[in-house]
Amino acid sequence: MQKKNIIFLLGPTGIGKSSVAVSLAKKIKAEIISCDSMQVYRKMEVVTCQLKPRERKVIKHHLIGVLKPQQEYNAARYRRQALAICDQLFTQGKIPLFVGGTGLYYSVIIDGLFPAVPQDKLIRVKLEKQLKTRGSQYLYRRLSQLDSQAAARIHPHDSRRIIRALEVYLKTGTRISQLQKNRVGLNKDYKVRIFGLNANRAMIYNAIDRRVDQMFNQGLLKEVKALLKYKLSRTAKCAIGIRELKGYFDGKYSLDEARRLIQRNSRHYAKRQLTWFRKDKRIRWINIKVGDSPVTVAKRIFKFLDLS
RNA sequence: GCCGAGAUAGCUCAGUGGUAGAGCGCGGCCCUGAAAAGGCCGGCGUGGGGGGUCCGAUUCCCUCUCUCGGCA
Numbered sequence: 001m002q003k004k005n006i007i008f009l010l011g012p013t014g015i016g017k018s019s020v021a022v023s024l025a026k027k028i029k030a031e032i033i034s035c036d037s038m039q040v041y042r043k044m045e046v047v048t049c050q051l052k053p054r055e056r057k058v059i060k061h062h063l064i065g066v067l068k069p070q071q072e073y074n075a076a077r078y079r080r081q082a083l084a085i086c087d088q089l090f091t092q093g094k095i096p097l098f099v100g101g102t103g104l105y106y107s108v109i110i111d112g113l114f115p116a117v118p119q120d121k122l123i124r125v126k127l128e129k130q131l132k133t134r135g136s137q138y139l140y141r142r143l144s145q146l147d148s149q150a151a152a153r154i155h156p157h158d159s160r161r162i163i164r165a166l167e168v169y170l171k172t173g174t175r176i177s178q179l180q181k182n183r184v185g186l187n188k189d190y191k192v193r194i195f196g197l198n199a200n201r202a203m204i205y206n207a208i209d210r211r212v213d214q215m216f217n218q219g220l221l222k223e224v225k226a227l228l229k230y231k232l233s234r235t236a237k238c239a240i241g242i243r244e245l246k247g248y249f250d251g252k253y254s255l256d257e258a259r260r261l262i263q264r265n266s267r268h269y270a271k272r273q274l275t276w277f278r279k280d281k282r283i284r285w286i287n288i289k290v291g292d293s294p295v296t297v298a299k300r301i302f303k304f305l306d307l308s
Numbered sequence: 309g310c311c312g313a314g315a316u317a318g319c320u321c322a323g324u325g326g327u328a329g330a331g332c333g334c335g336g337c338c339c340u341g342a343a344a345a346g347g348c349c350g351g352c353g354u355g356g357g358g359g360g361u362c363c364g365a366u367u368c369c370c371u372c373u374c375u376c377g378g379c380a
């Protein structure tokens with residue numbers, strides 16, 4: 001049987017993945033599946049830098065603006081939805097082109113997720129309460145007793161991961177460190193190509209600063225002001241730009257300061273993305289220089305593709 | 309020109325006669341159901357130039373240069 005092609009296009013925020021993806025998709029009969037934890041949200045077009053509907057017209061895009069900002073989202077839901085779309089594309093003889101910068105989401109597609117142990121609200125609430133009253137040290141000590149392997153890999157201050165590990169154990173009686181070994185990724189029926197866009201740090205940071213300015217020009221303030229009227233889900237409200245502007249609206253600092261914070265936090269984020277991607281040796285890196293157009297970059301990627 | 313203050317990390321500045329820190333910035337890393345989140349690590353430095361005192365100077369003294377105030 002012929003292998004199914006899947007293409008990934010990764011890279012730090014602001015480097016221009018979206019436009020390159022469209023150019024590339026035009027050459028290869030592909031549809032784009034966003035791999036981005038924030039672009040799934042509606043009413044967050046500007047703050048999450050979604051491509052305009054007009055630019056998404058020629059090539060179909062999936063998983064962009066499909067969720068209300070009040071709804072929570074996570075990697076498992078993403079995996080389920082994205083893989084369903086993948087299958088659907090295969091039946092149509094199309095290539096899925098994953099595009100985005102959320103490291104966990106892409107790894108969850110390629111390398112999989114351990115079998116279903118969903119969140120448990122009751123256990124969560126209890127653990128989070130204990131975190132507040134007794135501190136992360138207490139939870140960490142508990143985890144050390146129940147699952148020393150997991151504890152060894154989690155820092156005592158990393159309360160989120162401590163809670164999740166405890167949650168899994170309390171719910172199933174099995175250690176998360178055991179479950180994590182059963183990771184099921186894409187099997188050999190697929191031919192996966194992973195491309196990463198990169199550029200020198202100064203250029204990336206420059207692009208980010210410019211793009212944040214552009215976001216302000218496109219009505220960021222208005223959008224976020226409207227968003228803050230909702231009860232945003234705890235995932236949606238993590239988009240860079242929301243917290244920073246809330247501080248401004250609350251009168252804590254000036255608009256210039258808010259802009260500075262958004263730019264800085266975006267730079268930090270880009271840096272973390274690069275750390276995440278750097279260790280994945282399967283990625284073929286495409287280095288971008290000043291003046292490269294999306295079409296040029298897409299051409300370079302196309303040359304590396306062998307879609308037979 | 310005179311008087312005063314200052315010159316220490318990329319920036320703002322602290323401190324000490326035994327070769328230096330803090331915040332911000334920056335760099336590196338971790339990551340399996342919140343991941344644009346969350347967590348960890350790292351000082352990255354010809355202490356303005358030159359001379360002197362001292363066992364030893366970034367610290368004390370002299371001098372030069374520059375910056376900022378004030379007076380002319």
